[in-house]
Amino acid sequence: MRKYNINYFARTLPIFFLLNITCLPVKSSSALAAWSLNSNGVLELRTKKNSNLKAYYQKANQLYGDRFWVDFNGELLNPRIIKGNGPIKEIRLGKPVSGKTRLVIEFAPEKSINPYKLKLIGVDENKWKIKLTSFPLNSFKTMKEGNVLKTTVLSKKRKELKSLRDINLGNSDLPYIKRNKYSVVIDPGHGGPDSGAVGIDGLKETDVVLDVSKIVTKLLLEKGVNVKMTRNKDEDLDLSPRVALANKMKSDIFVSIHANASRGKKRYINGIETFYYSGWRGRLLAEKIQKEILKVSPGSPDRGVRRGRYFVIKKTNMPAVLAEIGFVTGRLDSRRLEKKIHRRRVAFAIAKGILEYFKRVG
Ligand SMILES: [Zn+2]
Secondary structure (H helix, E strand, O other): OEEOOOOOOOOEOOEEEEOOOOOOOOOOEOOEEEEEEOOOOEEEEEEOOOOEEEEEEEOOOOOOOOEEEEEEEOEOOOOEEEEOOOOEEEEEEEOOOOOEEEEEEEEOOOOOOOHHHOOEEEEEOOEEEEEOOOOOOOOOOOEEEOOOOOOOOOOHHHHHHHHHHOOOOOHHHOOOOOOOOOEEEEEEOOEOOEOOOEOHHHOEHHHHHHHHHHHHHHHHHHOOOEEEEOOOOOOOOOHHHHHHHHHHHOOOEEEEEEEEOOOOOOOOOOOEEEEEOOHHHHHHHHHHHHHHHHHOOOOOOEEEEEEOOOHHHHOOOOOEEEEEEEEOOOHHHHHHHOOHHHHHHHHHHHHHHHHHHHHHHO
């Protein structure tokens, strides 16, 4: 058991407990995983490993009772207030500044705590304890969120993410096909004033899909596929010219790349889906692409391969699909889609799906 000393200051009492100096990136999720204020006055915390916490005490003033709070790295998603009981007025979970999480325990007006006895103890690499009060036992009911005792285990998702890092994204890792035989039209959805879906932190569908489309195009060109993009910059483009390009060129396939948004921008909705309009070839192409995108998007739900009546896949004369590579409004998907490395993985997946399709249909 390691103990950490407290630095005393006149009114506000900052307590710094540094397990090490690792700081999480500003945009990461909150380092606070669970907390419990037990009826014996002990506050228990479970955090991410190697978190850097700062704790403060402030004496009551006209507005507030005695307050004790802890700041964590990483952004809290849902600020909230939990009504207290007994000597605890309330517990607040807030976002004092972007990228931070704050847990505040405010005591009832007539109650006070002795800050000189506060001592936060690091129980292990992700668990913390501090005795806050010395009120009679069971003078209030335990308040908690989550399970403070849960040990951090490598979840299935994390394991999958780790395995993702081992996927090679090089051209030589893509299937071999005959050079100069196939032609493809890649259609990045939206563009110009039509930004498509706008998601968390202003993440725009049009930017995401353009970047992915460019990488798909590059990968396929390197494989000897004749590829045209319907747009290769942020420009306004109607649906008809997209279709016309493919029909005029008589490309073998047409692949439109989009990102999704849920109604009401629900953050818990994530997932991958690929649409085709008709024919077994369209369906096969959609299946190949869907399967590959899922491989690089662990944890993101498989919303399946489905028939869709979208203009660009309905009006094109060749097998055509529309891939939705994730939700810009979804917590999981958007965090990935904003990262270059993930966009590269998705592009690799789409290119691989296309090449697998060509290998199959010959
Ligand atoms: Zn779209």
